[in-house]
Amino acid sequence: MLVIDLDPQGHATEGLGFEDLYDDPDRDSLFDVLPDIDRMDDLEQLVVEHQEVDVVPSHERMINAEDELANVMKREERLNMLLDESGANQRWDFVLVDCPPNLGVLTDNAIVATGNVLIPAQAKSTSIRAIELLFKQLRSIESAFGAVDEVALVANEVGVDGEAEEMMEWFKDVFEDRENCEVFEIRKRVALQRAWNAGVSIFEHDEDSDMESVYLEVAEHLEDYPHD
Numbered sequence: 001m002l003v004i005d006l007d008p009q010g011h012a013t014e015g016l017g018f019e020d021l022y023d024d025p026d027r028d029s030l031f032d033v034l035p036d037i038d039r040m041d042d043l044e045q046l047v048v049e050h051q052e053v054d055v056v057p058s059h060e061r062m063i064n065a066e067d068e069l070a071n072v073m074k075r076e077e078r079l080n081m082l083l084d085e086s087g088a089n090q091r092w093d094f095v096l097v098d099c100p101p102n103l104g105v106l107t108d109n110a111i112v113a114t115g116n117v118l119i120p121a122q123a124k125s126t127s128i129r130a131i132e133l134l135f136k137q138l139r140s141i142e143s144a145f146g147a148v149d150e151v152a153l154v155a156n157e158v159g160v161d162g163e164a165e166e167m168m169e170w171f172k173d174v175f176e177d178r179e180n181c182e183v184f185e186i187r188k189r190v191a192l193q194r195a196w197n198a199g200v201s202i203f204e205h206d207e208d209s210d211m212e213s214v215y216l217e218v219a220e221h222l223e224d225y226p227h228d
Helices: 011-015 060-069 075-085 105-114 126-145 162-175 190-198 212-224
Strands: 002-005 054-056 095-098 116-122 149-158 182-187
Touching: 002 011, 060 105, 075 105, 075 126, 095 105, 105 116, 105 126, 116 126, 126 162, 149 162, 149 212, 162 182, 182 212
Parallel strands: 002 054, 002 095, 116 149, 149 182
Antiparallel strands: none
């Protein structure tokens, strides 16, 4: 599996233990490759090994990536071109792209390249507007590049309160009538934060958690999801 951190803030990079690469001035990153049409087969140069997955870390220069892509041809297709030219589908069974929290050309690149979305969300009322805006963006991308599948919604850090309960019902009402789409609930657990701090998944962490079974359900859903 390959994890690509397309988020300029680098949260996935940090969570996988590569924060030292985030501000390494001597390391090439997607910032250097995506705008350069002559480097569409250079994915391998960006990949680093983690004990569980392969990773393309983010970099602090990615903060300026959207400006760099603003005037290039096929700006929304650059990640797709990079994965295609580099033979990513032949090397990895799954490619997971972590997107920025905003809707812009980097997020468009992730959606166009993958053709599907797994939506992480907090069980808070502020998620409603964010998801509605995402739906609008997906429809816009579909009109230009073809269908985008909504694979699943994963509610993270779900607490025990009325707002969380209401939001879980809203998530199910909105997503579970969509074809092959499921809603998963990850409860707030200290062990998950400690695993993040250690730069590993909950499966490699030295603490057990009752949320492991839910993450396995998410993985099984992705593995069984019908792919073209």
